[in-house]
Each structure stands twice: as C-alpha cells, then as structure tokens.
Amino acid sequence: MTKISTNEIDIVKSEKSRINDVDFDNLVFGRTFTDHMFYCDYVDGEWQQPKIVPYQPITIEPSARVFHYGQAVFEGMKGYKDDNGDAWLFRPNDNFERINKSAARLAIPEFPKEYFFEGLTTLLNMDKAWIKKGKGNSLYIRPFVFATEPAISASPANNYRFMIICSPAKAYYTAKLRVLFAEKYSRSANGGVGFAKAAGNYAAQFYPTNLANKKGYQQIIWTDANTHEYLEEAGTMNIFFRVNDTLITAPTSDRILDGITRKSVIQVAEDHNLKVEVRPVSVKEIKEAAANGSLKEIFGAGTAAVISPIAAFEHGGDVFELPELDNSYALQIKDHILNIQHNLSEDKHGWRFKV
Amino acid sequence: MTKISTNEIDIVKSEKSRINDVDFDNLVFGRTFTDHMFYCDYVDGEWQQPKIVPYQPITIEPSARVFHYGQAVFEGMKGYKDDNGDAWLFRPNDNFERINKSAARLAIPEFPKEYFFEGLTTLLNMDKAWIKKGKGNSLYIRPFVFATEPAISASPANNYRFMIICSPAKAYYTAKLRVLFAEKYSRSANGGVGFAKAAGNYAAQFYPTNLANKKGYQQIIWTDANTHEYLEEAGTMNIFFRVNDTLITAPTSDRILDGITRKSVIQVAEDHNLKVEVRPVSVKEIKEAAANGSLKEIFGAGTAAVISPIAAFEHGGDVFELPELDNSYALQIKDHILNIQHNLSEDKHGWRFKV
Ligand SMILES: Cc1ncc(COP(=O)(O)O)c(C=O)c1O
Ligand SMILES: Cc1ncc(COP(=O)(O)O)c(C=O)c1O
Numbered sequence: 176m177t178k179i180s181t182n183e184i185d186i187v188k189s190e191k192s193r194i195n196d197v198d199f200d201n202l203v204f205g206r207t208f209t210d211h212m213f214y215c216d217y218v219d220g221e222w223q224q225p226k227i228v229p230y231q232p233i234t235i236e237p238s239a240r241v242f243h244y245g246q247a248v249f250e251g252m253k254g255y256k257d258d259n260g261d262a263w264l265f266r267p268n269d270n271f272e273r274i275n276k277s278a279a280r281l282a283i284p285e286f287p288k289e290y291f292f293e294g295l296t297t298l299l300n301m302d303k304a305w306i307k308k309g310k311g312n313s314l315y316i317r318p319f320v321f322a323t324e325p326a327i328s329a330s331p332a333n334n335y336r337f338m339i340i341c342s343p344a345k346a347y348y349t350a351k352l353r354v355l356f357a358e359k360y361s362r363s364a365n366g367g368v369g370f371a372k373a374a375g376n377y378a379a380q381f382y383p384t385n386l387a388n389k390k391g392y393q394q395i396i397w398t399d400a401n402t403h404e405y406l407e408e409a410g411t412m413n414i415f416f417r418v419n420d421t422l423i424t425a426p427t428s429d430r431i432l433d434g435i436t437r438k439s440v441i442q443v444a445e446d447h448n449l450k451v452e453v454r455p456v457s458v459k460e461i462k463e464a465a466a467n468g469s470l471k472e473i474f475g476a477g478t479a480a481v482i483s484p485i486a487a488f489e490h491g492g493d494v495f496e497l498p499e500l501d502n503s504y505a506l507q508i509k510d511h512i513l514n515i516q517h518n519l520s521e522d523k524h525g526w527r528f529k530v
Numbered sequence: 531m532t533k534i535s536t537n538e539i540d541i542v543k544s545e546k547s548r549i550n551d552v553d554f555d556n557l558v559f560g561r562t563f564t565d566h567m568f569y570c571d572y573v574d575g576e577w578q579q580p581k582i583v584p585y586q587p588i589t590i591e592p593s594a595r596v597f598h599y600g601q602a603v604f605e606g607m608k609g610y611k612d613d614n615g616d617a618w619l620f621r622p623n624d625n626f627e628r629i630n631k632s633a634a635r636l637a638i639p640e641f642p643k644e645y646f647f648e649g650l651t652t653l654l655n656m657d658k659a660w661i662k663k664g665k666g667n668s669l670y671i672r673p674f675v676f677a678t679e680p681a682i683s684a685s686p687a688n689n690y691r692f693m694i695i696c697s698p699a700k701a702y703y704t705a706k707l708r709v710l711f712a713e714k715y716s717r718s719a720n721g722g723v724g725f726a727k728a729a730g731n732y733a734a735q736f737y738p739t740n741l742a743n744k745k746g747y748q749q750i751i752w753t754d755a756n757t758h759e760y761l762e763e764a765g766t767m768n769i770f771f772r773v774n775d776t777l778i779t780a781p782t783s784d785r786i787l788d789g790i791t792r793k794s795v796i797q798v799a800e801d802h803n804l805k806v807e808v809r810p811v812s813v814k815e816i817k818e819a820a821a822n823g824s825l826k827e828i829f830g831a832g833t834a835a836v837i838s839p840i841a842a843f844e845h846g847g848d849v850f851e852l853p854e855l856d857n858s859y860a861l862q863i864k865d866h867i868l869n870i871q872h873n874l875s876e877d878k879h880g881w882r883f884k885v
Contacts, residue, residue: 203683237588247600247733282736319598327695359721360722361719362722365755367716367734374596374598375733382635400720
C-alpha cells in the first residue's frame, strides 16, 4: 500500500470544537457528528485530491443521480480507545475491501486503498477526543460513496463523492430483541444486491419492519425470497442459532452480507472449541428445536451492537420465548470481541489496527 | 380534490430565463433543466408550505438518510405542447397515485394530491416556454422524494423533501435495441420493492447492464429471480411480445412496475381489436417462436420513448434477430399514443390533462 502523506490531504480545521456541547452520557445513535469530515470527489475518471474540512452540509444538484437511482454504498466500522488513550480500529481492511465490493456491484468506481486509510487515520487523529475510553464506548465511523452527477438518465454516473463521517456511540444496554421470521416480504433476490451494503437494501426493509414493530417485534429475520423456508439475516446483523451446544449460521451468498462480526464470531467460537456449522438453516428445524427445548440461543452479530441477544421469535402465528441462560455463548463471545477491540486482551488474529 | 390556490405556493421567480442558452436541437436526455423547481419539505409530521424557486443546487447534511439507506422514490412523466400552444400531460393522476404507492412501500409519507397537482401545473405554466411544439418533443417531468433527516440510524426518516424538476427532451430517433435475457442477475425479489419506483432498484441494474453493453446489448430483459424462466420487464420499460398477431405481456406483480405506457398500449391494442394476452411469458416459448418465425416483434413500453422496438435478443448464447415488418404493431401503437399526447387525435379514454 502506497502511503499518501497527510500533506496530500487538503485540510481545513474547524475553528472551535463542538465537543463540549455534547452530552456523551445521553447520545442517540447516529445523530451527533465529530468536528471534521473527509471527502474526495471522482471527476474526469479519477479520484481527486482528498479533503478534510469542518463537518458541514454539502451542496448538491437536485438532479444528482443518488436521489433518483440510489447509486450509493456505505460501510459501518468503529473506533475504540484503550486505557492508555490509544485509538484502535477492528479489521478495517475488511471494511475497505467490502466497500469496494459493494461499489463494484453498483457500478461505482473503486476507492483507492491509500486514500481510504490515510483519510481514515488522519480524520480519526484529528477527532480523537471524540472517542471515549471505556468498554463499549466507541466512535461509529461511516464511509460512504454516492453518485453526484447532475443528470437523470438511468445509467451509472460519471461523478461521485466518497465521504467519511463519524458519530460517537455509547456503551448502551439494549433489551433483548423480539423478532419476526419473514413470511411474505423479502430483503434480496438471487442475482441481486443483497450481499452489498447498497443504500437501497435498507429503505426496502423499513415498511415491513414498521409492520413488525406494530406487532411488537423490533426486527425481522429475513428468509429466502423464493420459499421463505430458510433463515438468512436481519436488517443490519447476521444471525446465529445455538442448538444444544452447536452454533449454526447461514452461509453467505449473493443475498447475504458477509459480516465482519459474523466472521469474527465464527473464529472466536472455534478458538473456544465450540462447534460451529455454516449451512442453510431452516425455519422448520429452528421451530422444532424451540419446541423441544434444544434451541438455547439466537443472536444477531453486527458492528453496531457486536452481539444482540434475541428473546423471542414469531413465525406463522407461533411465538417462541427463548430461555435465560447462565452460560450464554452470545455474552461470552461478545465479551471476547469487546476485549480485543478495546485492547484489553491478546489479539491473536491481528484484528486490531492502531490509528 | 381540494384546490390550493397558487398563492399558497411560495414563489420566487428566476431573474432571467436560461432558455436562450439551450440548444433544443441537441438536447442530451436529462441534463438540461428548466428555470424553476418545485419543492416541499416534510417536517414535524407534516408537509410544509410548497415552494417554487429558481432551479438551483440544494444544501443537505451528509448524514441525510437518502445517502445511506436509499429512502427515495420518483416518477417520470411528460408534458407536450399542441399546435395552439396549449400544454398537456398524459394520465398524470396515475403518476400521482404511483408515487404514493412507491412511497408507502419505502415508509415515506404520502404527498397530498392538491400539492402535487397545484405544484405541477404552476411550475409547468411558469416554464411553459420550455415545452416545444412538434410531435415527439416533450418536457420530461421528474417528481421525486427523498429522506433528508440528518441521522444515520437504519430506520425510516422523520424528514423528507418532495421535488419536481423538469428537463426538455427531443423527439429523437433511436436505433432499435439489442437486448439480453437475464440468466444470472436479477432486478427484484418476491416480496421486495420491484413494483415501486424505488431509487435503489435502478442502481442495482447498472453493473449487469454494463456487462450486457460490453457484449453489444443495450438493455437487459429481466427474468424472475427464482428460475430465470419467465420474462418480466426491462430496466425502465415493460415488455411486449408479438407472436403471430397476438400481443403478450407479463402480468404486473410485486416484482414488476405497473407501467402507464403498458396499460395504455394494452388499451390501444384492444381499441384496434388486436389480441392481447396478459400472462406469464416464458423464455422457452419466445425462443421457440423466434426459431419458427411466429415471433414478429418485441418492444418496450415506457414514458421516455413511449415504444422502443427491439431488433434482437440473446439468451443462453443463442442470438435471434427479429424481422423488419411493414405492419409493425409497435409503430402503429406508438403513433396512436403520440397523437393523443400531442392533442392530434380523439382522446376517448380521457388520458389528456390540460395544464
Ligand atoms: C445487511 C447487514 N447484515 C449484516 C451486517 C453485519 O455486518 P458487520 O458485522 O460487518 O457490521 C450488516 C452491517 O453492518 C448489514 O448491513
Ligand atoms: C422499472 C420500470 N418499468 C417500466 C417503466 C415504464 O413505466 P411508465 O410507462 O409508467 O413510464 C418504468 C418507468 O418509467 C420503469 O422504471
């Protein structure tokens, strides 16, 4: 990786930090942003000079293609601070590779690796004070890229903007989730864009999720669009099922996001000598396992909450409540990953990245 | 429909029209915009006062949800001018209803009918000079709505902007299309958002279409994601097949857009006593019909070009060239619809709407 020097990033510092206006104990996810933002425009077939400027609104033509054709992809990653005040990222190269995989599927030009890492680390060093110490505290980092070309013909744009914005996130206790297994609506098609962090995949889930919310379920576990017989993933998390002492999760495919937390959970489970099966998971077997008591846990895995334990699920009008366990795999694995992220334990797979 | 008076629209006129800078003989689709634009913001649970202002860039937060989660839908409609200088729309109520159907599926609040029509007609009257006389000349009208709330949590936004922008379009001769029947990639899933004009549906098609372009095909005819055995629609057109003297088109579904041109083609064909079948169309039967000579025509139907004749298709490595016909249904139906649109013939179904 060719390093670009920070003096190749055009930097304008904010005159005064907004950090003292922020109540870090009462952060709402994704609403507060740090002092600076990174951006880089793609024009004339090339990524232009990267810039870091004070966080601010952008000016864009109403005909910019992102508004019309949803040509936009994003990533979600987190920064952590250890007790020495050093800041860390978790497997950032996987986010870098994934945003370009998502981009390619949406006909968006790939972003150069050196710009990504130099932009990210320079920005994080400038806004380091926004990363608070303490397990669970983090800085949510959102790289994204969208089509800016002002022309409403339905074809790939010639111009794009890549940006990174950052939002401090609290170590928050979330109640266990109640989820609905999808029976009618779907998230993605074979041969579609489900594996990409394509903007349009998310809006498509809002309406069915609203319906689930009204029935008392916070999230939907999506099933395959074709038969609705196989469990795939949640809106922003991959899903694990623990049947007796085996963890089961669906294989990734062109319909399912290749989650970094999912990969890490599988590795950590294997490091703990837990049995892990990566194979199609049917609704039927999970309902049977719930009925006969062998289903011990279901949990989601994703950057935002690392692990989200699930308390209950509904399918076909049948509601299953999951037991409270002393020996929860979800909580053990979560703790293990958090310890790596916060530089509190050995990092034998080289997942931590010092900013 | 309650009429709002134009004085309920807050209007700022442009100081000087840009119309004289425009070369109307050499318009590129979707790149030139008229002097004004309409917009209306949804804030605090309500659509606020609608506005018409000079066409200009907008200012928006980088955290606006449209950039991240693709919560955006749009419409495409056209304005025409007759020889008396009167301006007309074609079935605009269908566009109005469809944008709200699309919006509902993406958890976007519906836009009020009176705002839509008053905004549209006021804007078109202000920019009427941009609609040129002559069959085929038109003003392409783009209503769209997108999530503006500055918060990157993956849930429906609280704030939106509805806009209408307009772009003059030329009566252009387009060469017949060569198309590829999809075998691997897909446009939409059962239970998904394919029936909606959701922004993300379009970006998802760009990459597979780029691959098709490289093989010499301008467009893809999408097949069902499940088996790829049934022909559904093109990226921005519904598709008709003429086998002997029968027109066949797929039924609409949650995967296929309910096109206004498609509906009009079916009606016009029936008015001409042509046989029309609305039923699943298999790749197999179309290839067989092409091989035995009973396949006479394939054409796309959509607002942009009304009717787009197709010259050839490829599937599974087999290429079929369609014959040149003296008695093309495509051209007859196109002419019939254009005559209604331009107020050159009787409008027995009440499709024309005077601006
Ligand atoms: C659809 C989807 N599935 C799963 C995940 C989990 O992926 P990761 O663990 O990389 O955050 C995400 C995102 O964060 C997602 O958007
Ligand atoms: C996916 C899709 N199919 C078909 C059509 C044709 O619809 P209409 O005839 O209403 O323009 C369009 C859009 O214009 C479209 O976007």
